[in-house]
Amino acid sequence: MVSMRKLICLTGMPGAGKTVVAEIARSMGLKVYSMGDVVREEVLKEKGYLSWEEIKRVMFELRQKEGPKAIAKRVTKALMRDTWEIVVIEGVRSLDEIEEFKTIGKVVVLAIHSSPIDRYIRLKNRAREGDPKSFEELQERDFKELSLGLGNVIALADYMIVNDGTLEDFKEEAKKVLLELIKRGE
Amino acid sequence: MVSMRKLICLTGMPGAGKTVVAEIARSMGLKVYSMGDVVREEVLKEKGYLSWEEIKRVMFELRQKEGPKAIAKRVTKALMRDTWEIVVIEGVRSLDEIEEFKTIGKVVVLAIHSSPIDRYIRLKNRAREGDPKSFEELQERDFKELSLGLGNVIALADYMIVNDGTLEDFKEEAKKVLLELIKRGE
Numbered sequence: 001m002v003s004m005r006k007l008i009c010l011t012g013m014p015g016a017g018k019t020v021v022a023e024i025a026r027s028m029g030l031k032v033y034s035m036g037d038v039v040r041e042e043v044l045k046e047k048g049y050l051s052w053e054e055i056k057r058v059m060f061e062l063r064q065k066e067g068p069k070a071i072a073k074r075v076t077k078a079l080m081r082d083t084w085e086i087v088v089i090e091g092v093r094s095l096d097e098i099e100e101f102k103t104i105g106k107v108v109v110l111a112i113h114s115s116p117i118d119r120y121i122r123l124k125n126r127a128r129e130g131d132p133k134s135f136e137e138l139q140e141r142d143f144k145e146l147s148l149g150l151g152n153v154i155a156l157a158d159y160m161i162v163n164d165g166t167l168e169d170f171k172e173e174a175k176k177v178l179l180e181l182i183k184r185g186e
Numbered sequence: 187m188v189s190m191r192k193l194i195c196l197t198g199m200p201g202a203g204k205t206v207v208a209e210i211a212r213s214m215g216l217k218v219y220s221m222g223d224v225v226r227e228e229v230l231k232e233k234g235y236l237s238w239e240e241i242k243r244v245m246f247e248l249r250q251k252e253g254p255k256a257i258a259k260r261v262t263k264a265l266m267r268d269t270w271e272i273v274v275i276e277g278v279r280s281l282d283e284i285e286e287f288k289t290i291g292k293v294v295v296l297a298i299h300s301s302p303i304d305r306y307i308r309l310k311n312r313a314r315e316g317d318p319k320s321f322e323e324l325q326e327r328d329f330k331e332l333s334l335g336l337g338n339v340i341a342l343a344d345y346m347i348v349n350d351g352t353l354e355d356f357k358e359e360a361k362k363v364l365l366e367l368i369k370r371g372e
Binding site: 115116152154155 | 199297299301302303328332335336337338339340341342343344345346347348350
């Protein structure tokens, strides 16, 4: 039954480590939906190419135009077409989105936390297009994400992994928590 | 010098475990200022007695009347009168308050996280006056606190302790983190 589906909603500030957890989930055979992929798809449809600027613009514009559940609704639609019993949704950013996901299954929120300074160092090393070049740039991005209500999702998370040690420790902890979430019947 | 003071700002949702950490800090000889005490003092001054209803009312009213830094400013004023080099401030609820504290020292934010269900069980067992009697009551209180911006403070915390095991484990972890914060020169 669709209503018994379990949705593990992955959340966290930029650079906290969501992508690493999503990769581990994939390697464990879990289906991962990325809120970011939905945005990238929209950009491709609209522009025919991808750029960080366009992705950032569409991410906020979609929510402004169609409401805070705009992106979640697209994920829900895709989810209804498949039959996975447990899925991970990466990049949940507001309680409105959580509310949307609750309409199609049991939601568990897993937050990844990392201090601003650790996230800055990580993003600086990663240096992906659009990643902050200064601490002030990170703060600006943080505030923009928080304005969507991301802080509320983190504060009310059912599970929290603190990413403040080595990458290996973090991966191990993430795997442990995901296994626990898979095993739990509730 | 006053400007070199270190302020450990303790934050977290209701029932996360802030009071336990504050108690440990006191037992380690640290001076603890409580944002709640400031509110209680105001209620006593105004009413001559304490009640949960009045405390809750004044907590929100003070911030509404005098702005989001109202309570933080009273703590700052008290802090300026003493000479402690490291202090713990319990119950910080917004980035505005953090901003106020930054005017008198180096701020480190320590957040305590616990899942809504764990917090509910804890508060139900504690059954202090004003504690939620149903999960819905807890959610209502959570949303009220989040409306002050508490989620943003938690999401941007420099240190995070997850309180999801035994009380003993939690106390040990809190002690370890506090010791690290005391030792760190920065």
